[in-house]
Amino acid sequence: MTALTELLSPDAIALDVEADDWQAAIGAAGALLTSTGVATAEYTTEMVDAVLEKGPYIVIAPGxxxxxxxxxxxxxxxxxxxxxxxxPVAFGHTANDPVDLVVALAATDAKAHTTAMAELAKVIGDADRRAALEGAQNSAEVMEILEGVGAAAAPVAAASAAATPADTASAGSRRTNNKILTxxxxxxxxxxxxxxxxxxxxxxWGWSPYIEVEATDTISAKGKAKEADLILTSGEIAKALxxxxxPTTVIENFxxxxxxxxxLRANYDV
Incomplete structure (x- = not known):
């Protein structure tokens, strides 16, 4: 069992669900949280209200x-x-609509589920696993596919073996704080x-020792922005900020x- 499948029970998986719109899609995901004792029905309303207030920022990858x-x-x-x-249903996202997979999270705090989120990000970003999940026939098959989250992702090109953020920040034209906010x-x-x-x-890139990454919300980000070199976020949240x-860079596919x-290359002149 992985951190991801520890938070997802087979009873909280539903396949080929009929939904007329994004509210119904979130409603179906919320109903599973309620039926498995993760949250009350009020939490479903809170998830819908978050999109009504902030826009479709929860659509973080195609589909x-x-x-x-x-x-x-x-x-x-x-x-x-x-x-x-x-x-698939439309959420109103300009790049990632329409959506055919909705995963809902209910969290008691901001830290307990970080490992599970890392594993889920690997699954969603892996084309082969996404295809397998689209063809899964039942919840047991979904769980089996999710258990295989440890495969290595394709590497990205290193920026430079010798370069550091301080070396590359606008070719020395601005100070770097060695921090990025998501x-x-x-x-x-x-x-x-x-x-x-x-x-x-x-x-x-070999930059992990030099750059601190902090995940935060819109309210906290406004107070922490001056500590950061860069903010990465969605288009909807960028407008709110x-x-x-x-510098604030919009990322379409998280x-x-x-x-x-x-x-990173654009903002650090790599």
């Missing part, structure tokens, strides 16, 4: 929505649900996805090492 809300009294324990839709609406879900993928790229005085690699 994939990661529904969640802030930790609240409606969360009884940390857990996940998994809904594969019979027909930001989402609640700080417990999509920002962790982005953090995991970013840290994978930094490790490939406004101009914080540091599981894409190639997209994040390009963002």
């Amino acid at each position: 994939f929505a990661f529904a969640h809300a802030r930790p609240s009294p409606a969360v009884l324990r940390t857990g996940l649900s998994w809904v594969r839709l019979a027909r 930001v989402c609406g609640n700080g417990v879900g999509t920002s962790l996805f982005l953090k995991n993928t970013l840290e994978k790229v930094l490790a490939e 406004g101009d914080l005085g540091v 599981t894409s090492t190639a997209e994040i690699d390009a963002a």
Whole structure:
């Protein structure tokens, strides 16, 4: 069993679910959280309200929505649900619609599920596993596929064996604080996805010892922005943040090492 499958029970998996729109899709995922004792029905309302308030920032990869809300009294324990839709639905995301897979997270805090999120990010970013999940016939098959999350991802090109962030930050034209913020609406879900993928790229570059990555929410990010070299986030959250005085880069696919690699190269002049 992995950290991911410890949070996802077979009873919280539903395949080929009929949903007319994104609200119904989130509703189906929330109903599974309720039926498995992870959260109360109020948490489903909170997940829908988060999208109504902030936009479709939870659609973080093509065809994939990661529904969640802030930790609240409606969360009884940390857990996940998994809904594969019979027909894709639109969430309103310009790049990643339509969505055919909704995974919902209910978390008691922002830290307990970080390993599981790293494993889930590997699954969603792996084309072969996504294809296998689309063809899974039952919840047991889904669990078996998820248990195989340890396969290595394709490496990204190293920036330079000798270069460091201080060497490359705008070719020395600006000071580097050696910190990057990944930001989402609640700080417990999509920002962790982005953090995991970013840290994978930094490790490939050999920059892990130099750069701290912090996943945070929009409110906290406004206070922490001056500590950072760069903010990575979704288009919807970037609009909510406004101009914080540091570069903000919109990432469309939170599981894409190639997209994040390009963002780092542009911001650090690599």
